[in-house]
Amino acid sequence: MRISTIDVTAERPYQVVVGQGALELLPQYVAEQRRIAVIHPPVLREQASKLRSACDCQTLSIEVPAAEAAKTGETLQRCWDALAEAGFTRSDAIIGLGGGATTDLAGFVASTWLRGVTYVSIPTTVLGMVDAAVGGKTGINLSAGKNLVGTFYEPYTVLCDLSFLEGLPVEEIRSGMAEVVKAGFIADPAILTIIEDDPAAALDPKGEVICALVKRAIEVKAAVVGDDLRERTSVGRDLGREQLNYGHTLGHAIERHQRYTWRHGEAISVGMAFAAELSRRAGRLDEDTAGRHGRVLRALGLPTSYPADAWPELREAMNLDKKTRASTLRFVILEQLARAAILESPDEDLLRDAFEALSRSATLD
The missing domain is CATH 3.40.50.1970 (Rossmann fold)
Known part of the structure; x- marks a missing residue:
């Protein structure tokens, strides 16, 4: 063993x-x-x-x-x-x-x-x-x-x-890889490099690559929750456990919109693409790192877009997100690789434009 x-x-x-x-x-x-x-x-x-x-x-x-x-x-x-x-x-x-x-x-x-x-x-x-x-x-x-x-x-x-x-079917492995990718963007960029080097190996359940990726992703989460089990320390730049919600605000809304027929990782993949685009449009993240989200996720066969006409329902669903505090919508975003931050009360036009950019990108793939 x-x-x-x-x-x-x-x-x-x-x-x-x-x-x-x-x-x-x-x-x-x-x-x-x-x-x-x-x-x-x-x-x-x-x-x-x-x-x-x-x-x-x-x-x-x-x-x-x-x-x-x-x-x-x-x-x-x-x-x-x-x-x-x-x-x-x-x-x-x-x-x-x-x-x-x-x-x-x-x-x-x-x-x-x-x-x-x-x-x-x-x-x-x-x-x-x-x-x-x-x-x-x-x-x-x-x-x-x-x-x-x-x-x-x-x-x-x-x-x-x-x-x-x-x-497991490859679709199930692919879905789980969305959370592995998340760990790469918020804490361990080596994960992203491993996937980019050989996306097919990352999906091979019998190979060494998936073992390394799973272990690295677990280490990321273990380190975060060890410091903040109850998600209480998001003060200033200290996000604590809240950083693990990267991509989840929109992702959970998509799951609800799909009546949970989408796999969790599929919804979170779109949620991360959205969070990256939101980070870029808010002036907090460089264009290459934002674009890297789509490249890595699509290399694994994960979705990065969603129909634009779903926005009103998704926006309403996000009001019930667990990160919403006192009716204030909060998003976990990126400022650079391995540095997450909070974007609080973003402008509604900014949110809508970032989401519509995802649906436009689908026509270019």
């Missing part, structure tokens, strides 16, 4: 274990638990069974819908009911096995059951590994918007077994 560990120095420190075969370490992390409940989507039913068999304790399987369909109040209630029926106590543990939506839900279940029980996250997608499973954010969606209800709750550990990536 090629295993790396990344320390997250949050309020309750934990490790992210990354590498082929990381899942084999699970029994040692739940050795003291009397029972475990594995929350997973239908497609991972067989893997969940193998996981439960490997642990020397009583097990419970809780199957939930795939992707964002799992993050509802109804599914949350069903998970609570299953735990209640099984008599789960604070001596037991909850495991989230699946993509980012599953680990968001499972983490929320663990944080709220008996006011918090041991939680182990096992992400099975690129997106889950580099984003959702690391950082302690949990949550569910409402009809009004994404992740409007949730908690901050650190896992006991995160096991990122890269062998899971080998069974």
Whole structure:
């Protein structure tokens, strides 16, 4: 096994274990638990069974819908009911096995059951590994918007077994790469160079390149959330965790507009292209770095444009963004590579013009 560990120095420190075969370490992390409940989507039913068999304790399987369909109040209630029926106590543990939506839900279940029980996250997608499973954010969606209800709750550990990536469709890997690209722009430009050197290798689940990219992206997020778990330190140039929202203000609005039929990374890709164009038009970012967003994202096959006539609905949806404070819209932008900043209360014409530039660029590709 090629295993790396990344320390997250949050309020309750934990490790992210990354590498082929990381899942084999699970029994040692739940050795003291009397029972475990594995929350997973239908497609991972067989893997969940193998996981439960490997642990020397009583097990419970809780199957939930795939992707964002799992993050509802109804599914949350069903998970609570299953735990209640099984008599789960604070001596037991909850495991989230699946993509980012599953680990968001499972983490929320663990944080709220008996006011918090041991939680182990096992992400099975690129997106889950580099984003959702690391950082302690949990949550569910409402009809009004994404992740409007949730908690901050650190896992006991995160096991990122890269062998899971080998069974994923390329579209799923591509979507996860959007968050990897984000880490490159806000903190680690070496990520961008690696992708530019060989975009196809970045999407190869069996290669060394994707392993390096996943690890670097996790290191970026671990460093950020270790300093600011609860997203409280955006004062002046100290953005803290808020910088991780680069591309997400518009991205989340697009997800809602698409009724969550788009993959998260696809929406965030467009959101980053928009944030870069907004940064440039606000006079905060040079033209080459702004344009580099589109070049890197399109090299991976990710979208960077959206229909111009959707703007009124998207603009309304952004008012519910979690970064909005006292009805003031805030955008995470870039001032240069690896230096994010906040653009507060941007002019409405500036916002609209930056968005329309994306739809015009689509006709030039």
